[in-house]
Amino acid sequence: KCTNCGAGEAGTGVNGTCSPCTTGRYREADDQRVTSCRPCEIGQFMGGVGAVNCLDCNPGTFQNLTGSKLCQACAAGRYRTSSMNATACKACPIGFSQNDQGQASCIRCSPGEFNDVAGAIKCKLCLKSTYVSDKGSNSCIDCPIGWSSAGSSTACVACQAGRFSNIVGQDCEECN
Numbered sequence: 535k536c537t538n539c540g541a542g543e544a545g546t547g548v549n550g551t552c553s554p555c556t557t558g559r560y561r562e563a564d565d566q567r568v569t570s571c572r573p574c575e576i577g578q579f580m581g582g583v584g585a586v587n588c589l590d591c592n593p594g595t596f597q598n599l600t601g602s603k604l605c606q607a608c609a610a611g612r613y614r615t616s617s618m619n620a621t622a623c624k625a626c627p628i629g630f631s632q633n634d635q636g637q638a639s640c641i642r643c644s645p646g647e648f649n650d651v652a653g654a655i656k657c658k659l660c661l662k663s664t665y666v667s668d669k670g671s672n673s674c675i676d677c678p679i680g681w682s683s684a685g686s687s688t689a690c691v692a693c694q695a696g697r698f699s700n701i702v703g704q705d706c707e708e709c710n
Contacts, residue, residue: 542584544571548610554584557603562586573601589618592620593638598622607636611635611653614638625653646686659686662703676703 539545539552541563555561555571558580576578576659579602591597591605593616603710608623611631616620617636618624626632631654643649643657648671650658652653662676665687677690680698682705690692691708693699 536700539569541586544569546631555580556583557581558601560585560588579603579605592616596620596623602704610635611655612637613640628652628672631655631657644669645688647671648673661685663699664692665689677706678702682706 537552540579542555542561543552544555544561545552548641558574559571560574560580561571563586566605574597576598577596578590579597580590581668582586591614592607594614595605596608596614597605599616599623604621610633611626612623613632614620614623620635625627626649628651629641629649630642631649632640633655645667646660646665648660648666660683662685663677663679664674665683666674667688677699678691679702681698682693682699683689683690696709698709699706
């Protein structure tokens with residue numbers, strides 16, 4: 535006598551020979567025509583046995599293979615939100631960075647920092663006699679003539695008495 539295997543099981547059903555689906559595979563309850571478990575689709579996973587469905591990868595993770603039992607964490611400099619396709623992570627945009635793995639977002643560069651490449655793990659500091667006052671900048675601005683700044687500055691300051699600069703972006707120097 536043949537019987538239908540239950541949800542999360544597969545086999546012929548002959549004399550009760552049904553087995554639970556293995557990790558990375560599933561079988562729905564109403565799927566009576568199929569006698570084997572199906573692999574989880576890309577972007578999904580199943581870590582347990584006897585599953586009736588697979589789960590979507592969480593934000594900050596992805597899966598680009600079928601039949602997976604877990605999702606992979608996005609690498610540092612990359613991210614994936616819940617609204618993005620779960621098959622890959624995206625590089626952090628210019629002006630942002632992310633130094634942790636498995637993240638759902640990137641962090642804007644702070645004032646005094648910038649990032650001019652996609653996928654940055656860390657923002658770069660503005661050099662001496664440059665500055666940036668906004669978050670998420672892709673470059674620093676040169677201080678005007680007669681002004682300078684320390685590294686990673688958010689503003690320029692006028693050269694002190696007895697010091698000068700006569701080139702844009704040049705540090706103040708001692709007068710002769």
